[in-house]
Amino acid sequence: MSKILIRGAKVLGGEPQDVLIDGETIAEVGSGLTAEGAEIVEADGKVLLPGLVDLHTHLREPGREDSETVLTGTRAAASGGYTAVFAMANTFPVADTAGVVEQVWRLGKEHGYCDVQPIGAVTVGLEGKKLAELGAMHDSAAGVTVFSDDGKCVHDAVIMRRALEYVKAFDGVVAQHAQEPRLTEGAQMNEGVVSAELGLGGWPAVAEESIIARDVLLADHVGSRVHICHLSTAGSVEIVRWAKSRGIRVTAEVTPHHLLLTDELVRTYNPVYKVNPPLRTERDVMALREALADGTIDIVATDHAPHPHEDKDCEWAAAAMGMVGLETALSVVQETMVETGLLDWAGVADRMSFKPAQIGQATGHGRPVSAGEPANLVLVDAAYRGRVDPAGFASRSRNTPYEGRELPGRVTHTWLRGKATLVDGKLT
Amino acid sequence: MDKQQDAQASDARPVLEGPDIARVLTRIAHEIVERAKGADDVVLLGIPTRGVFLAQRLAAKLEQITERKVPCGSLDITMYRDDLRMHPPRALARTEIPGDGIDGKLVVLVDDVLFSGRTIRAALDALNDIGRPRAVQLAVLVDRGHRELPIRADYVGKNLPTSLRETVKVQLAEEDGRDTVLLGAKADQ
């Protein structure tokens, strides 16, 4: 196998060091390294991080290949610095059987851009009524450990309780899309001052918070762990903080867009800002940043949700919810967390690689940058600043809320087990 | 812009002063009585803004002469203009047709300046939508020539030969605080 010598990289933002990759693993980390016949990559002070792990990606295959496929989605992931993504279950058909999750898992393996770890549906058809065959999905080649009805909330308290209990048998985790369905009928955006003015149906914070409160209490009661998807409100932060202080095993994620954007943007009625959970207020954004910094929120997950152009080029009510995020996530986190001094690069590695790999049990991912570890690495040009141009996306979809916005940082190289998937910003 | 206008105003020279205007209006009033054989069925319609004031002054003079009240109103032609598409829409002025209407009457349109004739064409169109007069005549304070349509005035206060490089500005006490007609050079665009 070939050797790659990365010279002068700031590992986790520290002092520049050399990193030698031999085959699939990191052979050595130190200064003044040399290696006979190794390919040299001059890092020039760029930041070297462990390959990013996204616990919340929609790859859309099978069923909506017009918006994304496993191939295009994993290419987008590699572009964004990811070496592992967890593919959500809301495909057509739904990933609620061993057959579907294995298909997605195999496609990821074949393409080789990024490890794809399928998430299994909690209930059959995401209907919230009958548990899917969680054990069979776990036992399949895909080895599913994370289960979610994401897109829909497991709103029935009994079903949620049973799911939390059942997955304990194989140390699985239920990732809850916290949205009380009755409180969000016809919901179009965050309920508040802006929705009142725009006359768009409100999605109240309490619809998220009440489910989180219920689920942390359920998790406590049955001794399970629960993961909260895309936490979006200041109140949710308070509940998770309280639960963690009580020793309840809860983890939570925040999306990049909830760290940066607010519901004021909806005044344009441009559906590129339509997402679920909706963009909240400035106060929520600040609370989420703080919670990510202090560890109340464990990880950043993209909720990468590709949609074809026509599903966004329409009136607000008719538009699909969701934003693509894989290719801009790191830049948004740099903008909102690093440049504000809330997190250093080691903190970014923790929130975007170590912790998500831990929660999802992604073997070989989220490991330290040290000798003997799998060579899943990403090189980031943190000094770069540029405007987001969706035309350059590897994703099949372009529904980004950041078009034309200046963001810092650019992923230049990604290595998946020593194999370069991105070189100088270009996919291999 | 303001300076330019000031310059224009200071360059302009009066061609009719207050007493002249009063005199020509008296003459026109007499002409109307004479040509309309007593002005029994005359209705005066002024074209806003200054035509309305002239019509009111004429009505007062006709009343002195004939010792009868002469119906007097206003006819806004804004929405009948042929150059609507060349400017932003203008605020509308009032159209006020005297109570007995204009059917079978002798309508005398009154305006301050007769120039291209397009305003009068618009006024004739507007009249057409309001009723059917016995006849329509036109009285103007100043006729400055340069007609673009086959239209002429029946009563003219003053014929004022002008070049297209000149402007004619009428000021009336009701609107401008004084009576005068000014002839000046067109400000360079």
Place this chain on the structure above:
Amino acid sequence: MQRHLISAADLTRDDAVLILDTAEEMARVADRPIKKLPTLRGRTVVNLFFEDSTRTRISFEAAEKRLSADVINFSAKGSSVSKGESLKDTAQTLEAMGVDAVVIRHGASGAPYRLANSGWIDAAVINAGDGTHQHPTQALLDAFTMRRRLVGRDAGLGQDLAGKRITIVGDVLHSRVARSNVDLLHTLGAEVTLVAPPTLLPVGIETWPCEISYDLDSTLPKCDAVMMLRVQRERMNAAFFPTEREYSRRYGLDGDRMAKLPEHAIVMHPGPMVRGMEITAEVADSDRCTAVEQVANGVSIRMAVLYLLLGGNEPAVTHTRPTGSEEK
């Protein structure tokens, strides 16, 4: 004025007063033997109605025809829209036919804004009601009605509604009429009070430029106009209020309540009225109720808006009074 009329909030005081003054002149056309003006000859206006609203559509159509515009009516029902054609495609189809203005009624809040701001079309967009967002021409005709009744036809010219106290009662949450009226009445200097059960007021209303009350009886004696909003019976099923009877007892306008109004005060309703719910027949049919007058005023207001947006080479500039005296 802006090129489109999307929200009452987009109008300045001078814009709004110009529209009301213009409408006053337009109203006089209705008294003439020939109720038609040549102003919009050769201009094509399409009435693009994705939601049934015969009243509003007819009002716009009458206004367009009185100004001699060529009118195309496009109703979404039974058209390609019901076969899944998007708003964008529909709009572009109309644009290709050389439409100068689109009057749009749409069930989705923001659809007219989107139509005007997405680069889909060049035509002027006039919002004829979108979802629970805005209905600016309704607010204008309401303000016109109030100015006529409370200030006077001629005395009102050039005037706003400074100091007038207006109470709006009913389903504010689902009402584009309420939103538009609060915006416009505030711009015109009126003091607005919204009265409704708390369930029918939106969360976030505290930033609106108006007062909020849950008690109709205490507001009635001090208002110049009370506007009753339609309350749909279906709201009952979603637990917005317990029963029709309880609603009308607390928030309906009946003869006894009307008697509490100052003598000069008027009762308004945007229609269609739900008699027995928000208003009793006795009140609806009384002289103080301006519902029918509002319909007539709607045509004048829409003529004014169409003229000021489409009559020239660009929208009207407020404060343009002809100052020259030379033949223009």
